[in-house]
Amino acid sequence: MFEAAEVGRKIPKQAFETRAREVQTALLAAQRALRDSSIPVVVIVSGVEGAGKGSVVNRLNEWLDARGIETNAFWDETDEDRQRPRYWRFWRALPARGTIGIMFGSWYTRPIIDRVFQRVEEAEFDRELARIAEFERMLVNDGALIVKLWYHLPKKVQRKRLEAESKDRRHSPLLKKFSKRYDRFSEVSERAIRTTDSGPCPWHVVEATDDRYRDLTTAEILLEAVTRRLADAAVTAAAEATAPPTPTEPAREPVAPEASLTILDRVDLTRALSSKAYSRELDRLQAKLRGLAWAARARRRHVIAVFEGWDAAGKGGAIRRVTGAMDARLFRVISVAAPTDEERAHHYLWRFWRHVPRAGHVTIYDRSWYGRVLVERVEGFATDHEWRRAYEEINEFEEQLCEHGTVLMKFWLHISPEEQLERFREREVTPWKEHKITPEDWRNRERWGAYELAVNEMVARTSTAFAPWKVVAANDKRWARTEVLRTFCDRLEEAVS
Amino acid sequence: MFEAAEVGRKIPKQAFETRAREVQTALLAAQRALRDSSIPVVVIVSGVEGAGKGSVVNRLNEWLDARGIETNAFWDETDEDRQRPRYWRFWRALPARGTIGIMFGSWYTRPIIDRVFQRVEEAEFDRELARIAEFERMLVNDGALIVKLWYHLPKKVQRKRLEAESKDRRHSPLLKKFSKRYDRFSEVSERAIRTTDSGPCPWHVVEATDDRYRDLTTAEILLEAVTRRLADAAVTAAAEATAPPTPTEPAREPVAPEASLTILDRVDLTRALSSKAYSRELDRLQAKLRGLAWAARARRRHVIAVFEGWDAAGKGGAIRRVTGAMDARLFRVISVAAPTDEERAHHYLWRFWRHVPRAGHVTIYDRSWYGRVLVERVEGFATDHEWRRAYEEINEFEEQLCEHGTVLMKFWLHISPEEQLERFREREVTPWKEHKITPEDWRNRERWGAYELAVNEMVARTSTAFAPWKVVAANDKRWARTEVLRTFCDRLEEAVS
Known part of the structure; x- marks a missing residue:
């Protein structure tokens, strides 16, 4: 695969200067057009x-307009990086729509190096590559353009270069290690490239023997990719403009409960607790949780709890019973509201990755990434394609969290429509609760059936072995709160034992 | 000072419940009004x-609407924190306008603890307190409301509580240390409170013996402070609405150059370099910088370089000559464009604090916080008060950077109006340069005199011993680039030797 990049292509100085100007001019025009698009561009330099x-990165920075381009180098990890799932640092660095992010080093670097130095088995390596392919597909589905560049040198040329470089101080600490492992490195990276070379995300292997050829080819590849992507976007936009309007509101209605008994139907909403029993249980469970939260911190476990549920199901109350039992320094509650413009300019999971806790900390999401397959699905804010592929994306996200040792809990607080109505009415007449009820709540209520369908599908499709849903009967607040606390305690106990 | 908080105030349960509901309802209303204001609220719990x-923090989270409130606990520092000036973590945590940030622990914590355990001298402690006062004044000037709460316990009560708590696992590691140092702690914190108790940012000492009194008083203080601040804002808005419109465009014109010879007038714009001499110098300086950048990294020095200058003065070209000599993993260029909405929702320095580099890294700002006293001043985007106090704020910011060991360089690239005109015209006809010229550039050019005045004042008022301006004669690009490189090398050399 690399042989094609060993033919010794060169560009003379004069030809380079002429062509470089042309390409730069075209690149700048493409970058301007990009700015008004919703396309984030990821350029991987490896x-x-x-x-x-490094010279390629500098060259791109020279040729492109500095506004709208950002270079991220991934070499040393900080402890903030280390204390989170491996992809956190990459998520942090993803470019916003309309901008270009140059990745100097990337998600490929560590898997390849680990494999070269035989720190991981082949099976594990392949698994990493599959994860990469999935990650990239997810970004592409979201509208991203990923340009993957691999710079190749023949063995002899590399040896000569490294010898020359070791005289000055530019060399990185890894340099010597690599020169001795040329063949091994070639073999491993070829496998990585082959496995992750997909139609929408192809690799470009560039011969790097001649600097001018290398830089010019890079610019031409980038130019062609951006131009094609912009043209595709224009075609799609035109097709959408002429196509008959699709109903934004899916006409899907739930099937009759008799025909299919759903997960939610099986919830026993009559469960309740007396005031006295509640008081006793609450004290007991909170005391237990208090100790467990410290124990989890001592073991540097990450904890994430997601709270979803019907409007007025009592998410806030349940969360406060949990946080009330924890030291305020241990946890953080993220209330998911409308995204900021920085958040909107990224993949919808970006804003949640942002808040992934460090080791020993607890993050509670009051509503979460599941909005994608609930409100966004039902209200038509996400397209059919978008919410359908979200299940897989979410499972992948959660798997990464759990592999990193996160204790992930997901609660669905379930109430009946009658109970909801009663609570809405109470909220309207209670001064310290009226801020909780909005016209939107009433609107959502009218679509109970559509939401029910979405909830059932969500629970079914994202209840994984590592992150099962806990559906909590919440018609009785006391019962619901103790159930949540009990689950919290059980999961933490399991994690620290 | 603390005696007034040892009178043993208590609130019976019944009275508490009634009053709590009232206060909560009022707080929620205030919070709603706050959301539409441009006021960020900082609540310090100490x-x-x-x-x-911790209970107070939990209580506030219970009573307030979770949307628009964020709790930040400052206890363990990450290495990302440690590798930056001490206030970086506080800047990161500052609430956006219209929201409430609860600070559990704050900028007071470490100075007080350091002083209690005699890790710092009294003079140093006082200096820290002065810095805090300045920091808070800056936030208040920007429209923030800071509510500072100090919870006090009589000695006997504290001893009893700590004994009780040490039986369960809630206690923090510092707990035992503190119980023995009650008097010392009292004395030091009293000094801190007294020194930083200013009109716009008063302290509230709250007796914490009775939980109900403590929580209710907290809520009432917060309610009163927010209500008053909102009323002030309304008065100001009304006054502005009825006052005669002030000219957004300051009528200030530069005095005649004969009358006052300015800094810019003294720049010798005839300095130039032949192509041959340039080529030699460039090679020499870039090779030198290459080594110095690695040496600076090895010594974990932070480097920040700010580039300001007339439109078309050659900032981009100069920056590329610098970055071209550095490994792409060592530096990051921040091109300052329009702020995002998250950035707009904070103090104007917030977006620059965001990018302060970690140890061993270089950040280059292509335009910077000086926009406040340049374009924002001249174009009237900042009020008179805003840009006038910015000099002090900027000096304070830069002092913090430098105290932390940052090498801070500031370049003003200076050209004559005639040279600028020539470059503008060239840009208009050169395909790969036309993106650099906009109607705004022509508009700015018409206000050369006003900008000149602003630049002179900026250089005069922010050329400090720790961060002097380097005004570079840039009519000749070759001269300018080597001057910049030379300064870069000199400053780095000094820093690593």
Whole structure:
């Protein structure tokens, strides 16, 4: 695969200067057009040591308009990085729509190096590559353009370069290690490239022997990719403009409960607790949780709890019973409201990745990424494609959290429509509760059936072994709160034992 | 000062429940009004160990609407925190306009603890307190409301509480240390409170013996402060609405150059370099910088370089000559464009604090916080008060950077109006440069005199011993680029030797 990049292509200085100007002019025009699009561009700069990846990065920064381009170098990890799932730092660095993010080093770097130095088995390596492919597909589905560049040098050329470089101080600490492992590195990276070379996200192997050829080819690849992507976007937009309007509101109605008994139907909403029993249980469970939260911190476990449920199901009250039992320094509650413009300019999971806790901390999401398959689905804010593929994206996200050792709990607080009505009415007449009821709540209520369908599908499709849903009967607040606390305690106990 | 908080105030349960509901309802209303204002609210929760600060935080989270409130606990520092000036973590946590940020622990914590355990001298402690006062004044000037709460316990009560708490696992590691140092802690914190108790930012000392009194008083203080601040804002808005419109465009014109020779007038714009000499110098300086950048990294020095200058003065070109000599993993260029809505919702320095580099890294700002006293001043985007106090705020910011060991360089690239005109015209006809010229550039050009005045004042008022301006003659690009590189090398050399 790399042979094609060993033919010794060169560009003379004069030809380079002429062509470079043309390409730069075209690139700048493309970058301007990009700015008004909703396309984030990820440029991955990778390849063998000594190929001049740093020079390529500098060159791109020179040729492009600095506004709307950001370079991210991934080498040393901070402890904030280390204390979170591995992809956190990449999520942090993803470019916003309309801008270009140059990744100097990327999600490929560590898997390849780990494999070269035989820190991981082949099976594990393949699994990493599959994860990468999935990650990239997710970004592409969201509208991203990913340009993957691999810079190649023939063995002899590399050796010569590394010898020359070791005389000055530019060399990185890894440099010597690599020159001895050329063949091994070639073999491993070829496998990585082959496995992740997909139609929407192809690799471009660039011969790096001649600097001018390398830089010019890079610019041409980037130009072609951006131009094509912009044209595709224009075609799609035109097709959408001429196509008959699709109903934004899916006409799907729930099937009759007799025909299919759903998960929610099986919830026993009569469960209740007397005031006295509640008081006793609450004290007992909170005392227990208090100790467990400290124990989880001592073991540096991450804890994430997601609260979803019908409007007025009592999410806030349940959350406060949990946080009331924890030291305020241990947890953080994220109330999910309308996204900021920085958040809107990224993949919808970006804003949740932002808040993933460090080791020993608890993050509670009051509503969460599940909005995608609930409100966004039902109200038509997400397209059919978008919410349908979200299940897989969410499962993948949660798997990463759990692999990193996160204790992930997901609660659905379930009430009956009658109970909801009663609570809405109470809220309207109670001064310290009226802020909780809005016209939107009444509107949502009218679509109970559509939401029910969405909730059932969500619970069914995202109840994984590592992150099962806990559906809580919440017609009785006392019962619901103790159930939540009990689950919290059980899961933490399991995690610290 | 603390005696007034040892009178043993209590609130019976019944009275508490009634009053709590009223206060909560009023607080929620205030919070709603706040949301539409441009006021960020900072609530500092501090005080003696055992006073139940955590419970207060939980209580506030219970009573307020979770949307628009965020709790930040400052206890363990991450290495990302440690590698930056001490206030970085506080800046990160500042609430956006219209929201409430609860600070559990704050900028007071470490100075007080350091002084209690005699890690710092009294003079240094006082200096820290002065810095805090300045920081708070800056936030208040920007429209913030800061509510500072200090929870106090009489000695006997504290001892009893700590004994009780040490039986369960809630206690923090510092707990035992503190119980023995009650008097010392009292004395130091009294000094801190007294020194930083200013009119716009008063302290509230709250007796914490009775939980109900403590929580209710907290809510009442917060309610009163928010209500008053909202009323002030309304008065100001009304006054502005009825006052005769002030000219947004300051009528200030530069005095005749004969009358006052300015800094810019003294720049010798005839300095130039032949192509051959340039080529030699560039190679020499870039090679030198290459080594110095690695040396600076090895010594974990932070480097910040600010580039300001007339439109078309050659900032971009100069920056690329610097970055071209550095490994792409070492630096990051921040091009300052229009702020995002998250940035707009904070103090204008917030967006620059965001990008302060970690140890061993270089951040280059292509335009910077000086926009406040340049374009924002001249174009009237900042009020008179705003840009006038910015000099002090900027000096304070830069002093913090430098105290933390940052090498801070500031370049003003200076050209004559004639040279600018020539470059504008060239840009208009050169395909790969036309993106650099906009109607705004022509408009700015018409106000050369006003900008000149602003630049002179900026250089005069912010050229400090720790961060002097380097005014670079830039009519000749070759001269300017080597000057910048030379300064870069000199400053780095000084820093690593």
